[in-house]
Amino acid sequence: MGGVLVGCCGFPVSMRRYVQRFNAVEVQSTFYRVHERKTLERWRKSVPEGFVFAVKAFQGVTHPSNSPTWKRSNVRPKPGHGFLRMSREVMESWEVTLEACRALRAEFCVVQTPASFTDTPSNVENALRFFREIDRDGLTIGFEPRGWSEPWVKKVCEEADVVHVVDPFASEPVHLSSKRVLYLRLHGSPPGKKMYSYTYTDEDLRKLERYLRRIEFRRAYVMFNNVTMFDDAYRFLHLLQEAGWEVDQSMSK
Numbered sequence: 001m002g003g004v005l006v007g008c009c010g011f012p013v014s015m016r017r018y019v020q021r022f023n024a025v026e027v028q029s030t031f032y033r034v035h036e037r038k039t040l041e042r043w044r045k046s047v048p049e050g051f052v053f054a055v056k057a058f059q060g061v062t063h064p065s066n067s068p069t070w071k072r073s074n075v076r077p078k079p080g081h082g083f084l085r086m087s088r089e090v091m092e093s094w095e096v097t098l099e100a101c102r103a104l105r106a107e108f109c110v111v112q113t114p115a116s117f118t119d120t121p122s123n124v125e126n127a128l129r130f131f132r133e134i135d136r137d138g139l140t141i142g143f144e145p146r147g148w149s150e151p152w153v154k155k156v157c158e159e160a161d162v163v164h165v166v167d168p169f170a171s172e173p174v175h176l177s178s179k180r181v182l183y184l185r186l187h188g189s190p191p192g193k194k195m196y197s198y199t200y201t202d203e204d205l206r207k208l209e210r211y212l213r214r215i216e217f218r219r220a221y222v223m224f225n226n227v228t229m230f231d232d233a234y235r236f237l238h239l240l241q242e243a244g245w246e247v248d249q250s251m252s253k
Helices: 037-045 068-072 088-104 121-133 150-160 202-213 229-242
Strands: 003-009 024-027 052-056 108-112 140-144 181-186 219-224
Touching (some): 024 219, 108 181, 121 140, 202 229
Parallel strands (some): 003 024, 181 219
16 A cells, blocks of 8 residues: 545645644645745745645646636736647746745646536647646646546546546546556545535545555545545544554644
8 A cells, every 4th residue: 555645625724723634735726826936935834844735736727718717816817828728828827836836845736627628639639738748847747637538538648647636436547647646636425416515424435445445556645625624634534544554744633
């Protein structure tokens, strides 16, 4: 069994309280806003040395200018933003993402595309070219498309060597990358009857632990993204510890 990192998508409580329980977080605000480097560096200094940040890529990489998510941004969207195109705007947005990863010393970046980015031939080609040509700067890249058929996800992830990010209650990953990294984002009721507004049952969590046992990985990120994520992730962390898992640099109390 590989090492497991358990955490949340975003900070559901204060950072100070959060790091008393968890050793990892997926930063969500980097998707919506461009942060000053000094802000990100302050976050890095505010957590224990072994704490792990994952970063969600800035929306200028993935979401077009008509996406409602831009309403929360401090950047004005332009026609060239989004859809993994090799445009100036997308490349600038990727550099913003890289800078956030560097400041936080993140090892993993989640690239989540909108439902409007369907698996058409042109979009598949955009994704392949983007993942092949970008500067990764040592990052492991995760791809979370929405509504794509498995063959196209498999093609992109295998040929571009990116991790297929999934909700384990909805689908199986088709590729973990050459680094054998598993990245799970738990969005709600299996699979999606009560997205986000859902509390995982004890049996759900036991099922999730059994799911991990079936997959060979070097490191797994298990990130909860539901309304009770703080408590659910903590319950799952203890379940893993009781089951004998190696929970990477756990600081749970």
